[in-house]
Amino acid sequence: MTEGKTVGGADAFTHLGDAVRSALSERGFATPTEPQRRAIPVLATGSNALIVAPTGTGKTETAMLPVFDAVAGTDRHGISVLYITPLRALNRDMRDRLEWWGEQLDIDIDVRHGDTTRYQRTKQADDPPDVLVTTPETVQAMLTGSKLRRALEDVEHVVVDEVHELANSKRGAQLTIGLERLRELAGSFQRIGLSATVGDPEDVGRFLTGDRGCDIVEVDVGSTLDIRVRTPEITPEDERLAGRLMTDEETASHIRLIRDLIDEHESTLVFVNTRQTAEALGSRFKELDLSVGIHHGSLSKPARIEVEDRFKAGELASLLCTSSMELGIDVGRIDHVIQYSSPRQVSRLLQRVGRAGHRQDVLSSGTIITTLPGDTFEALDIATKAVDGTVEPTEIHEGSLDTVANQIAGLLMGTGEIGAMRAYEIVTRAYPFCTLTQESFRAVVRELSNNRLLWLDEDADRLEKSGGTWQYFYDNLSMIPDEATYAVEDVASGRQIGTLDERFVVNFAEPGEVFIQRGEMWRIVEVDDGDEEVTVTPIEDPGGEVPSWTGQEIPVPFAVAQGVGSLRATARQAFDDGASRATAARQLCERYPTDEHTAQEALAQIEKHTMAMPDADRIVVESYGREIVINACFGHMINETIGRVISALIGQQTGSSVGLETDPYRIACEVPRGVTPTDVIEVLETTVPEHVEGVIELSLKRAAVLKFKLAQVATKFGALKRWHGSGSFGRTRLLDALADTPVYDEAVREVLYEELAVPETIDIFRQIQSGGIDIAVVSGRTPIGTGGRSSGRELLTPENADASVVQTVKERIRDDRVILFCLHCTEWERTQTVKRVPDQPECPNCGSTQIAALNPWDDDTVKAVRVSEKDEEQEKMTQRAYRAANLVQSHGKRAVIALAARGVGPHNAARIISKLRENEDDFYRDILSQERQYARTKSFWE
Structure with a gap:
């Protein structure tokens, strides 16, 4: 890897021919942009290159000008240039610009994707364009057609847009093999990648080129950023707004600040982290008649195009959006970006704020509005890292076996037959598969053969296309999980x-x-x-629920969580040295981009936390009742992995399940009676680090997330028809059937990659046991331990729901039906409404009060209890029924009410019942809170 040389002034354009320079003059481009100054001299030599610069800084023209120059005036037959974008279609503005260049230079440019008509596809095959703009999936299909394969033989340049988006996905891994298949047809070609700012451009360059050498042309963005972190002060206006918006004063202040910032600027993007938050905020803006559109991936395409056009035309002052606007969708000039709550990652903040102020020498201006102390600390660390250019590395999605299966079929679609070792050589030229073993490759081939998707001649070591290859390949052109x-x-x-x-x-x-x-x-x-x-x-009812979208919370990386830990330690030291909160706030403002009010609000939690402080080098364990919280600044994935290890080993020792909830700074465990913080610390201090991976893999076998993932992977291997989540198949039976196959291995690998961080967790265990990380124990709950995160804040109604909402919950649950089932005699079973259940249910047959309250559709649990020989699932159902019965026996109808709520099983029902309250309404408020939590964040872990 080499750094691209900087060429000053207009000199970059001298590397281009007369035709392109003449068109540049006509277009009004006298001076190259920073990416153009640095990249055009490199690209003009034909070298592979990765151009790293913010979205919207003209990366497309930077890449295409020297490519157009190379193509213009040559004798062309097939396709000379592929421009591959992960967006389904190139945005209209960019397409217009490329077509203008094509007209000026007599270069034929066309677009091909999944929506391209059959007529247009046929025309492209018969008379190929010089430049074809397409998607990764469409490239896969093109590599199988006889006419298009001939057209692709002339490819000399491949430009991959938004390559950072592809590098950490199976979609990108599939493309890398696709490019190696293209190389089989066309020979060597120039590879150009366009990327937003990433922490490890060299690795992304290897992803692009297969480690054949790549010039890195990186444009510094930190010096052009102006980011402020703000928590608004609550004003009298916010008190009035809270009533109007059916929310609390704090949330009203956030909405008011967003409104004011929109009014202060001409064109503003408001980024949120989830579609749920976009919808919730959007409904509040609608209530205020603000000129704000909503844009996210679950809106229909016409709805998205409509708001994009209205925003670009100036009819909307702002667009409220999720990551759907991070990529290169053209919505015109933007002069400010608002990020609501911490963006969680440095790269995400750079992409989002980088959308403002794209003109040369103009600052990209942004405001992060934070909601809780931890949220503020996190945003401060991320903003500082963004300005410093300290960005997270891109996690290349390596070794996905279902992608290998897909591409073996793709090779056969193009060639009919191929030697197994020749196929292996092509696959492993792609960087994400360079460490794939022959043993794993052969296991994939045998699985495909067993599923009758190809013919395997073991003696000749050859693979041949079978009757099932065509259908399998075209059913799986995309590696995105097939979900309705x-x-x-x-x-x-x-x-x-x-x-x-x-x-x-x-x-x-x-x-x-x-x-x-x-x-x-x-x-x-x-x-x-x-x-x-x-x-x-x-x-019109404002008390409704917000949709529980599939997308998970954006994971906070280790480096950011560690930064928060360091910030905590510094702030605590200031207090220990005698500083007041105002003085500590001023010190914070000197180092971070914030104001004194925001700093003081964030520091209040640190000031109250006078015991051991959880920071970058210290874990603090606290407990209250049966809940043990491990405060650890390690980020989402490491904390989730540590939590799984603790849960599995404590559960194994006690024979009871351990409740688990994690965030980037806390691991909360609800443990069986008798388990103490000492037991948890013993797990951390004595578990052999090399055993962590084995513990995790064993625990995954019982986890719903693995069974869910297994169904998706099995589909991609052709071992299972398209999965629908209706529960029509037995997940446990599927797991048993696919054990010891590459399908199972890939499902485990993918869960480990997407959800957990096993190697990093092993390192944490080593540091704990070597003394590099300290562990402190405090009794009771601490301000940090109970701080929580803002991601689950309910934006529509106050946290203490009003009386009308409580009454609605009461009436709904009273009218819900439950199955009452006697676990003593197992004979008596009755379905009735909750309001007809007596205060202390009792079996009329045997007089027992051991009555389980079950969901009205839960006949399977009744059958499971009655059957004498139980499988694993039935055993779990039975245990759950006994836990429910114990609650009813101890708490009577109150337990029945809690168990009748949506998503409230025995575990959460026990927590709700055991909480001390002043009145009955608070009981129903807690039920409502748990139902909302269930609806928002329903996990796929059991």
């Missing part, structure tokens, strides 16, 4: 208003449920699984 999307249709107008993810529909969507989409509230009328459609009707 339900159309949401307004019953009144008949128009589609958006979509819902399959997992949301399966787990939550029932007739009568309420959710928000496009800033409006809707009640579900009907769910049609056959047509994959949800029919809704608009409502």
Whole structure:
């Protein structure tokens, strides 16, 4: 890897021919941009290169000008240039610009993707364009057609846009092998990658080129950033807004500050971390009649295009969006970016704030609005790292076996037959697969052969296309998990208003449920699984639920969590040295981009935390009752992995399950009686680090997330027809059937890659045991331990729901039905409404009070209890029934009410019941809070 040389002034354009320079003059480009100054001289030599610069800084023209120069005036037959973008279609503005260049230089440019008509595809095959703009998946299809394969033989340049988005996904891993298959046709070609700022450009360069050498042209963005972190002061206006918006004063202050910032600027993007938050904030802006559009991936394409056009035309002052706007969608000039709550990652902040002020020498201006002390500390660390250019490394998605399966079929689609070792050589030229062993490759081939997706001649060591290859390959052109999307249709107008993810529909969507989409509230009328459609009707009720979208919380990386730990330690030291909070705040403002009010609000938690401080080098363990909290600044994935190890080993020692909840700074465990912080610390201090991976893999066998992932991977291997989440297959049986196959190995590998951080956790265990990380114990709860995160804040209603909402919850649960089932005689079973359940249920047959309260559809649990020979699933159902019965026996109807709530099993019901309260309404408020938590963050772990 080499650094691209900087060429000053207009000298970069001298590396281009007369035709391109003439077109530049006509276009009005007299002076190259910074990326152009640095990259064009490198690209003009034909070298492979990775151009790293913020979104919207002209990377496309930077890459294409020297490519156009190389192509213009030459005798062309097939396709000379592939421009590959992960976006489904190039944004309209960029396409217009490329077509303008094509007209000026007599270069034919066309676009091909999944929506391209059959007529247009045929025309492209018969008369190939000089430059083809396409998607990674369409490249896969093109490599199988005889005419297109001939056209691709002439490819000399490949430009991969948004390569950072592809590098950490299976979609990108698939493309890297696709490029090696293209090399088989075209020979060597120039590879150019366009990337947003990343922490390890050399690794992304290897991903792009297969480690054949790559010039890195990196444009520094830190010096052009102006980022402020703010927590607004609550004003009298916020008190009035809170009532109008049906929310609390604090949330009202956030909405008011966003409104004021939008008013102060001409064109503002407001980024949030989840679609749920986008919808919730959007509904509040709608209430205030603000000129704000909503943009996220679950809105229909026409709805997204409409708000993009209105925003670009100036009809909307702001666009409220998720990561859907991080990529190169053109919405015109933006002069400010608001990030609501911490962006969680430095790279994400750079991409988002980098969308403002794209003109040369103009600062990219942004404000992060924070909601809790921990949120502020995190945002301060991220903002500082962004300015310093300290960005997270890109985790290359290495060695995905279902991608290998997919590409073996792709090779056979193009060649008909191929030697197994020749196929292995092509696959392992791609950087994500350079360490793939022959043993693993052969296991994949045998799995495909067993599934009748190819013929394997073991003696000749050859692979041949079979009758099932074609169908399998075209069913799996994309490596994105195949999951249904339900159309949401307004019953009144008949128009589609958006979509819902399959997992949301399966787990939550029932007739009568309420959710928000496009800033409006809707009640579900009907769910049609056959047509994959949800029919809704608009409502005015402000107490409805926000949809529980599939996307997980953006993971906070280790480096950011460590930065927060260091910030805590510095602040605590200031207090220990006698500084007041005002003095400590001023010191913080000298080092970080914030104001004294924001700093003081964040420091209040540190000031109260007078015991051992959890920081970058210290874990603090605290406990209260059966809850033990390990405060650890290690980030989402390491904390999740540590939590799984503790949960598995404590559970193994006690024979009881351990409740687990993690965030980037805490691992909260609800442990069996008798388990103490000393037991948890013993796990940390005595577990052999090399055993961590084995413990995790054993615990995964019982986890729903593995079974869910196994179904998806099995589909990609052709071992299972397309999965629908209706529970029509037995997940445990599937796991048993696929054990000791590459399908199972890949499902485990993918869960470890996406959810956990095993190597890093092993290192943490080593540091703990060598004394590099200290462990302190405190009794009771601490301000840091109870601080929590802002991600789950309910934006629509106050945290203490008002009386009308509480009454609604009461009435709904009273009218819900439950199964009452006697676990003593196992004979008596009755289904009835909650309001008809006596204060202390009792079996009329045997007089026992050991009565389980079950969901009205839970006949399987009744059968499981009654059967004498139980499988693993039935054993778990039985244990769950006994826990429910113990609650009912101890707490009577109160337990029945808690168990009847949505998503509240025996574990959470016990927590709700045991909490001391002043009145009954608080009991129902806690039930409502748990139901909302279930709806928002339903995990796929058991």
